[in-house]
Amino acid sequence: MNEKKKISDIAVAAEVSPATVSRVFNRHPYVKDEIRNRVLEVARRMKYSPKFSATRNNIGIVVNGTDGINLGQFEVLMITALSQLLFKRNYAFEIIPHTSVPLLHNTSLKGLITISVGAANALKGLDIPMLTVNHEIEGIPSVSTDHRQGLKISVDYFFAKGHRQIAYIGETPGPLAWGMIERMEGYRDGLAANGLEFDPKFIKKDEESLLEASARIVKTGCTAVIVGCEDASRAELDFLLRVADAAELAGARRLRSGQKRAARCPMATMTPAGTIFPRMRQVSQRRAEG
16 A cells, blocks of 8 residues: 555545645644544554655754764764754654765755765755755855864853963864864964963873873863863763863863863854754755745
8 A cells, every 4th residue: 555545544534634644744733633633543543654754844864874874972962952953843854874865855855964074975966955064065055163262262261260271182183174173273262362372281192092181281280171072982081080180171062960170161052053944944945946
């Protein structure tokens, strides 16, 4: 039995129109609760559930994935934030590995949000409203984290609290790691703006691990430490908290809930998830007008 036939059968059994059944399955807000419950009860009785990919309010989130779906800590936080915003707006979502992007078409999804740099080439040929997060691709709208401002704000915060020996522990910048480069620039901006000299002993060396850098830096006489390592493990952060007895800490994300030494400085929004949906609306409107 095909999809349209099932919806038609449910409509007959629930004594509503097929359009009403579709509105229920698409979680349309303007359906009476009594009708919604009746349609869902009939669907359950007929052992039918709609495919998410068939719903009009379905957003794809593209992540890295060659042999499966690979999620780092940034991706987990990003998807969590996006899912909360999507559900509030009555959208469903699918997580799509970047290797599956070429299989998509303009009836597959309502829109596409990619947090995978690996999808760059495949995205260019798609006729779907889309934007990228932290990966700028020519011709595709994007939103990006302001890493530079975040680190400068951290330095400003500690300076205002009386700290003058402020260290920064960040990942070693790579060719595609623009965020790490921006954080280091923000750290230097903050020092310069507050009249502080840049001192190499207060930053992580390229050859050091996070643990090695932490153990060395907290012995340099610094009184505050900014941690900018997104992929640091909980064990590494716990170690840093233990060894930094004399230092006040702040991180690009909260180091550990309940840790009294982890400062809650007014960091800039590190991932502007709240800006994604207004941007998506702009993209859709331009497509409709064009």
